[in-house]
Amino acid sequence: MGKKFSTSLILFLLLPMIIVFITESEITIDNxxxxxxxxxxxxxxxxxxxxxxxxxxxxxxxxxxxxxxxxxxxxxxxxxxxxxxxxxxxxxxxxxxxxxxxxxxxxxxxxxxxxxxxxxxxKIKKYDMYRYNNSLIKYNFLTECSWNELTKFDKAFDEISKNTILNFEETNETAQLYISCFDYNNKNEEGNYILGKGAPSWYNDQTKTIINGTVNLYKQSEAKKCIKYPVTEIHEILHGLNFAHVDKEESIMHPGIGGDLCTEIDEDIINCINSIYSNSEINCNNVDFILK
Ligand SMILES: [Zn+2]
Missing domain, CATH: 2.60.40 (Immunoglobulin-like)
Incomplete structure (x- = not known):
């Protein structure tokens, strides 16, 4: 009786160790x-x-x-x-x-x-400023996004196409913007929530052609957010279109955007996009670019 008890006790104590051992052995970090x-x-x-x-x-x-x-x-x-x-x-x-x-x-x-x-x-076809080949920009969702996130992306694309010469279209095939929604929070080094991330990913530096870019959205439940206007989505899409942060609180490209402020897309960004994509004289004041 006493022996049986100690055997099961030993097994009971060993089991968590075996589980830890098994999960750790699946990690192939050295490979x-x-x-x-x-x-x-x-x-x-x-x-x-x-x-x-x-x-x-x-x-x-x-x-x-x-x-x-x-x-x-x-x-x-x-x-x-x-x-x-x-x-x-x-x-x-x-x-x-x-x-x-x-x-x-x-x-x-x-x-x-x-x-x-x-x-x-x-293939070489040179632009003065980094841009996508076409003013019709196709986007593709790489992950599932919630209904709320999809609605806000819809509104964000509407807002940019309403104000600029760019148009957007969803596709399941080759796209220019690849969008992912993540169901976890992301914080920066200072411990502040990052609502999203975006940047050109694939580009030709001789021709200044952006081939594709990424837009990531993180879970926002813990963060303050603007509910009236898709400010975070527009901000991240603009990163995907090569716009960098500007240190101007009234800009949608201010790094702290997406809290309870519902800043609308800047007139300067609208003019800049329109000049780049109409191949006319570049009119990009008070903006900064990721690729220069
Ligand atoms: Zn940003």
């Missing part, structure tokens, strides 16, 4: 992820991948990256978390394309990430 770049015709490209200001050369269109450079293990959630963005620089006929690769959390089990490059992206 290698291969990024593979080729175009639709199977051509491979020269170039490099940049992680935290270190460059890793591509051999035969591939580069092996140790996962410990890409992820860290977050003990509080028992998850792998990506350390940040990875950039690729691909070269063909003296044209360099820059590409931001979003590394998602918990994906270290993908030990090969194939990235297909569109060969026509290397």
């Amino acid at each position: 290698i992820t291969i990024f593979q770049f080729n175009d639709e015709n199977g051509n491979i490209y020269d170039g490099s991948v940049k992680i935290e200001n270190e460059f890793y050369k591509l051999y035969g269109g591939e580069v092996e990256i140790n996962n410990s450079l890409l992820y860290y293990f977050d003990v509080s959630t028992n998850n792998l978390v990506s350390k940040g963005d990875v950039y690729a620089y691909l070269i063909n006929n003296n044209v360099t394309l820059s590409y931001k690769i979003d590394i998602h959390d918990n994906t270290s089990n993908y030990n090969r990430i194939p990235i297909v490059v569109d060969s026509s992206d290397f």
Whole structure:
């Protein structure tokens, strides 16, 4: 009787340790992820991948990256978390394309990430300012967004197209803006909530063509927000259109926007977009750009 009790007691005490041991053994942080770049015709490209200001050369269109450079293990959630963005620089006929690769959390089990490059992206057609090829900009939702988020994105695209010469259209195919909604909060280093993030991701620096950009929206329940106007969505879409923050409280591109302030899109941004996309004289005052 006494022996039986102690055996089950030992098992009871060991069980949590076994569970911890099993979950930890699935984490392959030491393994290698291969990024593979080729175009639709199977051509491979020269170039490099940049992680935290270190460059890793591509051999035969591939580069092996140790996962410990890409992820860290977050003990509080028992998850792998990506350390940040990875950039690729691909070269063909003296044209360099820059590409931001979003590394998602918990994906270290993908030990090969194939990235297909569109060969026509290397064709030269020069602009004065970084812009998308077309004033009709297609967008694609990469994740599911809530009804509320979708409605606000709809309103945001309406608002920008109502005020500028740009038009927007949803697509399930190749898009210029890739939108993701995340159901978790995100904070910056100062501990303030980040409502979203956006930037051009894939661009040609010889022709100043933005090929695509990303717009991320984070869970907003903990944050103060403007409910009357899709201010956060417009702000993030404008980042995706290459607008950077400006240190002017009345601007929709002020970094603190999206609280209870419902700032409307600036006249200066409207004029700037219209001048860039009509190929007329550039009229961009009081704005700043991510790519210059
Ligand atoms: Zn911002």
